[in-house]
Amino acid sequence: xxxxxxxxxxxxxxxxxxxxxxxxxxxxxxxxxxxxxxxxxxxxxxxxxxxxxxxxxxxxxxxxxxxxxxxxxxxxxxxxxxxxxxxxxxxxxxxxxxxxxxxxxxxxxxxxxxxxxxxxxxxxxxxxxxxxxxxxxxxxxxxxxxxxxxxxxxxxxxxxxxxxxxxxxxxxxxxxxxxxxxxxxxxxxxxxxxxxxxxxxxxxxxxxxxxxxxxxxxxxxxxxxxxxxxxxxxxxxxxxxxxxxxxxxxxxxxxxxxxxxxxxxxxxxxx
Numbered sequence: 001x002x003x004x005x006x007x008x009x010x011x012x013x014x015x016x017x018x019x020x021x022x023x024x025x026x027x028x029x030x031x032x033x034x035x036x037x038x039x040x041x042x043x044x045x046x047x048x049x050x051x052x053x054x055x056x057x058x059x060x061x062x063x064x065x066x067x068x069x070x071x072x073x074x075x076x077x078x079x080x081x082x083x084x085x086x087x088x089x090x091x092x093x094x095x096x097x098x099x100x101x102x103x104x105x106x107x108x109x110x111x112x113x114x115x116x117x118x119x120x121x122x123x124x125x126x127x128x129x130x131x132x133x134x135x136x137x138x139x140x141x142x143x144x145x146x147x148x149x150x151x152x153x154x155x156x157x158x159x160x161x162x163x164x165x166x167x168x169x170x171x172x173x174x175x176x177x178x179x180x181x182x183x184x185x186x187x188x189x190x191x192x193x194x195x196x197x198x199x200x201x202x203x204x205x206x207x208x209x210x211x212x213x214x215x216x217x218x219x220x221x222x223x224x225x226x227x228x229x230x231x232x233x234x235x236x237x238x239x240x241x242x243x244x245x246x247x248x249x250x251x252x253x254x255x256x257x258x259x260x261x262x263x264x265x266x267x268x269x270x271x
Contacts, residue, residue, distance in 0.1 A: 024050070032064060039217040039251045041071045059088040063098055070105050071218060071254045078105045096122050100131040107139050108255065115139045130161035134183045137190055141229070147193040154190040157183035177211045178219050184208035185226035192233035201230055221251035225260050 028050035035044035045068050051061040066081030082102040089095040103118030116139050122132030137153035161180040188204040205227050212219055224247035231240040244260045251257030 032068075036068070036071075036218065037216045039071075039254050039257075041068045041253060044068045045072075057084075059085050059094070062088070063101070066105075067101055070101065070108070073108075073255070073258055075105055075109050079109075092125055096125045096129065096132075099125075100129075100135060103132075103135045103139075104255075107135070107142060110142075112139055112143055128160055128163070130157040130164070130179055130183045133157035133160060134179075134186050137186050141186070141189055141193065147190075151187075151190040151194045154183065154187040158187050178216060181208040181211040182219060182222055184211070185223040189226045189230045189233070192230045198234055201234065205230065217251040218254045218256065221247045221254055221256040221260065224250065225256040228260070228263070 032047040062081045062085035066078045069078035086098045103115045106115035119132045119135040134157035140150035184204045185208045188201045224243045228240045228243035247260035
């Protein structure tokens, strides 16, 4: 999960801003986001229950619960929740964000054709967003082929995220830089599959890590995982190993931390 779901947050906030529940909603939103940043996904699930009213399961509750389950590796549950949220979404921006997250879940299940179909719809719905292009690039990279299309998709992701108009104040700025950092990391990985100068790869990764900072563990873990894949493709085993170890240590129970721990051959504690 990334901060690609900022449009969903903004929409819900706008819907509730004049209502009595706004203050409560804002508190739950901030608390669950803080739990996500520190990689406390079990804690995030508990906080997300605050979105429910009289045992209801509103669209945003299903979405955030689905994203937390994705991080915990509860992929079947995540898929069900996100599909339910998607079926309830009427706003095009919210549908795109939800479909984007669903594509990530399908990718982790190695259902690459379905994931690619999700990302293609995301691109059709919102071609100026980086998320669909980024997801498509990683889907192609995970399959080990289609090197030029993967690079093209990754480049489009970077271009879209650089050009994105920043909305939503501090949270909007944070989402912008984190999205761009993820796209740059996937771009670096794609570059290595296309016989590009290693200096360009390292430049993209340097920018990605500088943008991300240290405080959002799941994003940082994704960057290290992509860097590991990039350096592995370049034949730099030492750097690849270093980055995979960082990813595993930073976010051991999150999606990319879990992938890194598996790649490093270490057991992970139960979620």
